[in-house]
Amino acid sequence: MNYSQVLNELETLVNETFGLWEHNRVGFQWRHYTWNHTMRVRATSMELGRREGGDVKLLEVAGTLHDITKRYDGDFKTDDEGKRVFTPDGFWLNEPLTPAGQNIVTELYNKHNLHGKVHHESGAVITENVLAMYDFEPDFVEAATAVVFAHLKPTNLTEENFKLLYNRVENQILYDADTMDPNVGYTGFFRNIHIHAYFALQRGNFDLEDYVRNLPRWIDSKQEFVDKLLTESSRELAQGRQDRNQQLFLQMVDELDDMEINRKYGLLGIIEYFVSENEDPHFLNQLDHLTNKWLPQRKQWLAEEEKDASARDRAQAAIDRVDDFLTLMTRESRGEI
Known part of the structure; x- marks a missing residue:
């Protein structure tokens, strides 16, 4: 079996499946979110697997497939009392x-x-049936199926x-990676x-200052997720992301004292860019735009437009903060930190 080819086929199948629905947003999910989330969770779980001595190949396959039926989820079901x-x-x-x-996924969904x-x-x-179409060992298919099943944890588990x-540690790792991605660190901030x-x-209006000043409430609410992760490596990685968000807030709230410069060159400008591209945000595309277009444009503006020495210094400091933010966000998305 050519594993690289099989993995590519699985990725194509997952991406194709996510594209079968015409709707964009449901609740806190949107069309491009699910694919980007899947790739980040896979990368993080593989890194955690290396740290915890897990089966990285198993995590790569299970991470690819773990949300393959997620787009079937509509609004929350409610009872007669709402x-x-x-x-x-x-x-x-x-x-x-x-x-x-x-496609084959929807056929299997209906069949079963x-x-x-x-x-x-x-x-x-779906994982069990799709992997059975390839030359994976039965034990591998069984393990991958179990890892996918365990990526959500029941609230009332007995010991x-x-x-x-x-x-298996892989079951713990995928749960941890899937929990971390939308909740802590810069990937969590992107979603938030x-x-x-x-x-x-x-509702009619986005208030930049109000959003920034209220970030601690969101950040603090996520500490519980960090503390309840299942592996030591996950808790260490997640705490680093949580600490970065705390530092990010301090930088942003400081930027409010110099709004004109920082909306043009700084982290406040990053927020406003995200707000302006909000209908169906694509994490990788937005990160690429910020890194390769938005930031170079600001560097050019700084060189050509800012004549006042104080303004140049403040703008350069803002650009440095953005540069650091984008570097760290990229590394988080790869599961490195």
């Missing part, structure tokens, strides 16, 4: 969304009657059931700003 409906394991249930197109299943369960069934569900801005604009 309260969210939960499974016995404590998972939110979603109204199902029907894809506009069909996965409608109404939470996506970790339906995704595990005995916890040991059964997370008996796009969620907050989208709904603020729906």
Whole structure:
């Protein structure tokens, strides 16, 4: 078996599957979010696998497939009183969304009657059946299926059931990576700003200063996620990301004292760029734009337009903060830090 070719085919299948739905946003998800999230979770889980002595190949395959049925999830299902409906394991249930197109994944989904299943369960069934089409060893297929199934953790696990569900370190790692990505670090900040801005604009206005000053409430609420991660390497990685967000807030709140310069050259300008591109944000495309177009343009402006020495110094400091932010965000997205 040519593993690189198989992995490429799995990536293509996942990306193709995500594109079968015509809707863009549902709740806190949007069209391009799911693919970018998948790739970041895979990269982080592979790095954690190296640190924890796990099977990196297994994590690469399971990470690729773990959210393959996520786009079936519609709005939260509610009861007659408007309260969210939960499974016995404590998972939110979603109204199902029907894809506009069909492929092998949707065929398997229908064949195995996965409608109404939470996506970790339906995704595990799809994983098992898709991998069986290739020359993977049966034990590998079984392990990958278990890793995908374990990437969501029931809220009411007994100690005995916890040991059964997370008996392999890879099961723990994918859960940790999937929990970290939307909640802590610059990847979590990216998701937060796009969620907050989208709904603020729906209401009519995004208030930059108000958003920045209220960031600590969001950051502090995520510490619980860090503390409850399952592996030591995950907690260490996540705490580093949490600390970076705390530092990011301090930089941003300081920038509010020099709004004109920092909206043009600094982190405040980064926020305003994200807000301006909010309908269906593509993480990698926006990161590429900021790194290769937005930042070089500011450097050119600094060289050509800023004549006052004090303004030049403040603008250069702002550019340096942005440069550092983009470097760290890139490294986070690769699972390195």
